Amino acid sequence: MNLITPETRIKVSSVLNRDTANYGKQHLVDGSEETCWNSDQQSPQYIALDFGRPVKPATIQLMFQGGFVGRVSRVLGAAPIATTVGPYTELAMFYPEDINALQISFGQRAMMNEHFQLPPLDAPIQRMKIVFEESSDHYGRITVYRLEVLGHAA
Template identity: 55%
Template sequence: MTSLLSPDTRIKVSSVLNRDTVSYGKQHLIDGSEETCWNSEQGLPQNILLDFGSPVEVQKIALTFQGGFVGKTCVALGSSPSSPNNYNIQLSTFYPEDINPTQIFDIQHKEPIQRLKIIFEESTDFYGRITVYKLDVIGVHH
């Protein structure tokens, strides 16, 4: 098991607070700094989309939220390498706690995917904002 994130991993997010990508952009999800974060606009659902570029098996997802801006209901969907734009593989649904420390979620469904979509269906924030300081995806390359 190793981190599936690399400089080649393409990341897209549903929104960025005030469109301020320098301060709150997607790059802060994986920059390793505890001082930076991705911060979404208000409104639900929000999502993070990862394209690994080749087939992987996701085993765990690690997220570090800012308390008060936590995704309460999260759905992880995958797309097969043969159909990368079709997120029809239900990997897991998980329910993070409204806390600051890193939380690790096991992925029950083991199937090779090329893209991962993490959907935040609910938020602990009244306005539906999500703040993530760290994201990691653990698994194996196929």
């Protein structure tokens, strides 16, 4: 089941030219492959999710635009707490390929239609941050057409 629901709060590091209508975070989860979130320049960039409830994510699915891929990326998680601040812990690193396909990898090169499997979590998380430390774009821009986090409620 996709853990991203209409109640999930999404925050992104930046939006290209601050044009949220055309490149905003809402396009990550709108179901259209014709719209996208496009970050502004500079690395790192990130997508932060607050699921609003304890969850146990298992798989992340991402579709980038080739040439604007987060080549070195990490997933961070934070336990359910009463405030939106608190320590994140690293859950995994992954290294997507510079292609236009639904993909993700963990510790190896991604292949078309692979999905990123998170290691089993000891405890549920409420917040997740996907950090793109390096981009295939010279200016550090990231473009994502699709984001899903699959798993179950805790």
